[in-house]
Amino acid sequence: MEAEKTVLRLKINGEIFDLVAPVHKSLLEVLREELGLTGTKHGCELGECGTCTVLVNGRPVLSCLTLPIEVQGQEITTIEGVAHNGRPHPLQTAFTELGAAQCGYCTPGMILTAKALLEQTPHPSREQIQEALSGNLCRCTGYLKIFEAVELAAAQLGRSEGGNA
Amino acid sequence: MSTREFSFVGKPGPKVDGLAKCMGLTKYADDLSLPRMAYGKLLRSSEAHARIVALDTSAAEALPGVYAVLTGEALPTQFGIMPVSQDELTLATHKVRYVGDPVAAVAAIDEETAEAACELIKVEYQPLPSVFSIAKALAPVQHAQDRIHEDFGQGGNIHKVVALEFGDTVAGFRQADHIAEDLFFYEGNTHLPMEQHSVLAQYEANGKLTVWSATQTPHYLHRALGVVLDIPMSRMRVIAPPVGGGFGGKDDPFSHELAAAKLAMITGRPVKITLTREEVFYAHRGRHPTLMWIKTGWKRDGTIAAMHCKSYLDGGAHGSYGPASIYYTGALQTSTYQVPAYKFEGVRVFTNKPPCGPKRGHGTPQARYAVEIHLDKVARQLGLNPAELRRRNLIEPHSVTVNWLEITTCGLRECLEKVSKSSGFNEKHGRLPEGQGVGLAVGAYICGAGLPIYWNALPHSEVQLKVDRSGTVTAYSGAIDIGQGSDTVLATIVAEVLGLRPGEIHLVTADTDLTPIDLGSYASRVTMMMGNAALQAARRMRDKLLAPVSRQLGLAAEQLVMKNGRVYDRDNPQQGVSFLETVQLAEAEQGPLTSVGSYTPPPKLGDYKGSGVGPSPAYSYSACVAQVHCDRETGEVRVEKIWLAHDIGQAINETLVIGQVEGGVYMGLGEALMEEYPFRTKLGTHKIPSMLDYKSPTAKDMPPVETILVKEYEERGPFGAKEVGQGPLLVVMPAVANAVYDALGVRIDELPLTAEKVLQALEKQAKGGLGRVGPKELPPFEFPAAIRVEPPEESP
Incomplete structure (x- = not known):
């Protein structure tokens, strides 16, 4: 099935990512499946367990309930971006x-x-x-x-x- | 007792795989993907019990983006974890047995297409009478075709019945001065691992199948794949990536694993299937809802004369580990108390619900819950302090129980003393202000099952070590880390022997191409069995490495110490060589440096039918005190603190041991207070298949836990170690229930112990009744005559 796609510019862990992804894909799916940032996990994909939490402008957000288009231009932090130059937080x-x-x-x-x-x-x-x-x-x-x-x-x-x- | 000083064993420390997990670098099954990968989905039954009249997949097959649609005919061979429970099909062919039973599977270009294809599959069902309760399942079935399994079990919807009598219970009860009887019900609940089950399968043109799966038992999955796909095990590779929580929920081979493999073979593409959270509820294999009856006879001095237990287990739609589960509800009562005569009767029924199986504690939490509340009641009847009553009946170390379990070390007396003392149990019991109370319970658990799931005489765990001129030490083990810390146990044991740090040991685990066999992360077996195999391999490697150094330094090998990356003279630490030099000397002399170790449990003592469940190389012991505050107005029970003493033998890593105790307490509190697995009685649909509605304790619900480790050095354990993954859970539920009685004087004889039940009990109490909520009667069912087993001569 050919899904409608959208162009996205996301700022993740300080880096800019330009990509084209199906419009209905959640931030969780885009992080994991389009960008290979599999450090973000999922336990329910319904916003119930908190496993997929990422930070948007420093605030915890459930990536399974967030559409990437909503957070364009904002600072997204995933677990891969918590360490500093490879040094653990x-x-x-x-x-x-x-x-x-x-x-x-x-x-x-x-x-x-x-x-x-x-x-x-x-x-x-x-x-x-x-x-x-x-x-x-x-x-x-x-x-x-x-x-x-x-x-x-x-x-x-x-x-x-x-x-x- | 060992007086040896360890470098790492027994000390607190990080998990060797901990930092990668905290950095988000650990790759779990669903984190894997391959080029050209297809996404798989299962179509699941909407009916609880029905004949499949017609199944039409043509519309699904025609949907663009669909690579293959699989139905049951393609995989007609039945499977099941135990040789006696081969009652599952990958996909249902003639009938479905529960809402959620897999019926068809699709592989497609993406998940959405696979889902859409599933919706296009037309299944025509002809409903059959469905059964959702133990009582109904025990009743005779009018028409054979209405049975849940027409060709399995022992008639009607009865899966299995067992009846055993050890010694003469009739005489035992006749000699008793006091007799007590109770009924309990333990509601079912589920594991709820944070990681949803996931599998990725790849089939190569040369005929080799590779399967990565979130499984606790890669070896058993390997076997099931071989049977169902009819491929020799030697043409397959099964890999278990780190598992995101198991608790027994990933112990069985599952339909999604077999379907993904078959779809990969059909499509020539890698196929991944990840279950949704709702599907994880249907995969289940959780705690059996269990109705229990217990009767005990007591002598005037407060010792047990005889015990008789009955268990009625709701098994759900399949056998799974059920035959073992039944026995486990009866096997370990004797591992804590001296019972001179013991009778156990158990029955497991099939119902039209997702299959039950082994959740943490596997069959023993239900029985332990019943026994420990029963003893609390008896203590009151006999006018004894509950701790004192238990003290008078504790099993002796190095004894054989009436049902032929060999008890080695037993730190239960010390656990009981220490937990009573640190909690102030004796001072608090019966004396706290209204609404506050303390409760006590003790328990025991196996350190691995004495017998494998399928009969064989092979080792249960094997470890291989490789060391080379770079100084690299690699340990190869089939054991899979599900969070319990098996990687750390492996690395710590090898490091301790070779004088390195645990983080320096390279690990290759749970990959059938690369690692020798380990039966899996179940039954609290890994530290005992893999640990002993690792210890043997490491000691053999040590001998190989020390031989040339011993000659070079002119010192006997026993005179040499391996520590801090060096080999040196025990009496003159300055004289020595580095680990790297040691390795190079040995490799120059001996060629490639490898060693192996293996572990096979000691033979069981009993030789009656059913004697295979219960024996273990050793038993861990726990004692728990719970302090609660209960609100008379709302019925709410708040656990203020848990004290838990656990006989660990010897901790391999103390941080991990305490973590297991706290995790066990947490899971026990969930079972005690809120977790349940309810169904709509007419439709048979699960009421709450979601993480929001399935209540589990959050960060705000968790009380403080004081862990006390008792170290009763166990000769059979590696460095003296015993298990901790499951034992500490068992004692939590009864301790809480007994505390609620101490607080309010009401008895809630069924779990979960909800506010609603507390209020009901208080209402009954106010009307002058017993203030009890719990089962009132047993369903009509005649157990067969018990098999009479003579107890060992030296038994209590």
């Missing part, structure tokens, strides 16, 4: 060190949601972390190591900021 090292990723499938969405939280609230309480992550399901960890990892990353980011100042 403190959230990525904290999640690794503390065992906050078990099967790892919810992890990209968790890390991006946590990144948005820490940018808004650099020193969140446990309750704020729980609230922020409540839309991201994880079936492996029981969430506790994820909370600890976010707290550890917050502390590390706080220290490095202090160092810069």
Whole structure:
């Protein structure tokens, strides 16, 4: 079946991507299938589990419910864009060190949601972390190591900021 | 006890595959794609039970972009995970057995076209009487053609019946001073892994089939592909990429895997099928809804004289692991308590619902839930503290149970003591303010099944190591990491022996072209079995590497230590060589450096029919205290804290062990409080096949967990290790239920323990009743005479 296609210009992880994709494809599908950015996962494709979370202008967005055309010209961040020059973000090292990723499938969405939280609230309480992550399901960890990892990353980011100042 | 100091074993540390997962670099099955790849879709039955009268695929085949349409006739061979449950077809031919049963498959240019083609397939169904409850499934079936499986099972819709008696329970109950009886119902629920099942199949012109699948059991999938496609296993390659959560939901061979392979063969294109979330609910293989009856006889001193258990399992539409599931609802009651005489009767029925199978704990959570609440009630009847009642009955280490399970180490007494102490159970029990309560439960789980799924005398796990002049160490294992950390266990064990860091070990896993056999990530078997195979391979490699160094330094090999990337004299650490030099010396002398290790469990002790389910090289033990706060107005139960002590033997990686405990507690809380798998009683459609409606605990629902590790060194485990993936879940549900009783004085004898049921129970209590919600009676069903098994002489 020949679907109607649209020209898209997307800014993802600081890079511009020009592409032609079927007009009905979600941002999730375009990221994974058109651009090969498979770090963004999916658990339901119905906006229920948070697994496909990406950041748009720093805010968590469910890529399965987003049409790429809506986010043209905006800053899209996927898990592939969280590290800096190949150096993992403190959230990525904290999640690794503390065992906050078990099967790892919810992890990209968790890390991006946590990144948005820490940018808004650099020193969140446990309750704020729980609230922020409540839309991201994880079936492996029981969430506790994820909370600890976010707290550890917050502390590390706080220290490095202090160092810069 | 081992007094050895480890470099890595037992310490906290990251997963070796953790960083890649956190960077988004790990490739799961659905992340793979190949040039010219087609997308596959399954058409699933809209009927719960019906004869297929006509199936017309012509319109679908004519749709532009469709490469192939597959129906059941193309794959007429039945399959199933167990040799005794070969009752599944890839695609239904004559009849469908549940809403969601695969009927046809399409491969097309894209997913939308494949979906559209599925909609164009015309299926004419002639409905048959459908069965959705245990009670109805036990009733006789009037017409043979109305049976769910006409040629399987033991008549009507009964899949399998078992009845065993160990020792003389009649005499045991006669000698008892106190007798107690209870009924429980454990609702079904599902695994809900975050990753939807996905498969990619490629068939090459030379006749070789390659299948990548999100599976916990690549070896069993390999076998099923061979049987159904009629291709020798030696002409296939099965690869399991890292799995995004399994919990038992990816233990069976599935229709989508077989259909993708066949479509790849027909179209000459790679074919990928990824299930939608709704389809994952239909693939299911989740927890069996189970009705249970338990009767115990007690002596005046608070010890058990006899126990009798009955289980009624709703198996759904297929056999799957069901024959094992039935036995598991009866096999492990004796692994925690000394039971001198024990009778178990179990029946599994077919119903027109997605097939049930092995969810984390496989059959034992239901039974453990029943026993542990029952004991809580008995403690009250006997005027004993629930911890004290259990203490008087604990199984002894190094003993044989009445049903011939060989118990080796058992840290249960220590688990019970430590969890009671750290939670303040004895001080809190019966003494917390109204609405608050504590509950206790203990449990045990196998460290791998003693027998393979299909009978054979071959090793259960094999590991190969290769070391070369670059200093590279590569471990090859068929074990698949489903998040539990098998890669880290493998790397840690090899690294510990060879004196390297776990992250330095290269791993090649779960690829039948490259790796030796491991039976799969199920039954909590991987640390015990793959771990022992890895340990043997690593020790053999160590011997090869040390021989030339030993000669060069003029020191006995036993005098040499491999640590921190060096080989050196135990008494003079300055004298030594680097790991790289060691390897080069050995390769110069011996040529390519490889070693192998394997593991076969010890033989089972029992020789009765059914004795294959329950035996394990060792058993892990857990004890749990839950503290809850209940709202009398809303019925809401809030878990304030969980304390869980687990006898791990020896942690290989402590971070991962605690992670498994916390994950098990989490999943147990979901089962205890909210998760259920309900169907519309007339249509047989699943009520909530979505992640929004299927309630599972979120980040906001998770209480703090205090994990206490008990380390009772297990001779049979690698470095003394036992399992942790499943045992800790078992004790959570009964601990919560017992805590609710302590808080409110009401008994909710069925799961999930919802606010609605709490309110119902409170209402009954207010009217002067028992304040109980739960099953009231057993369905009429006569079990056959039990097979009488004499207990071992030294049993309790």
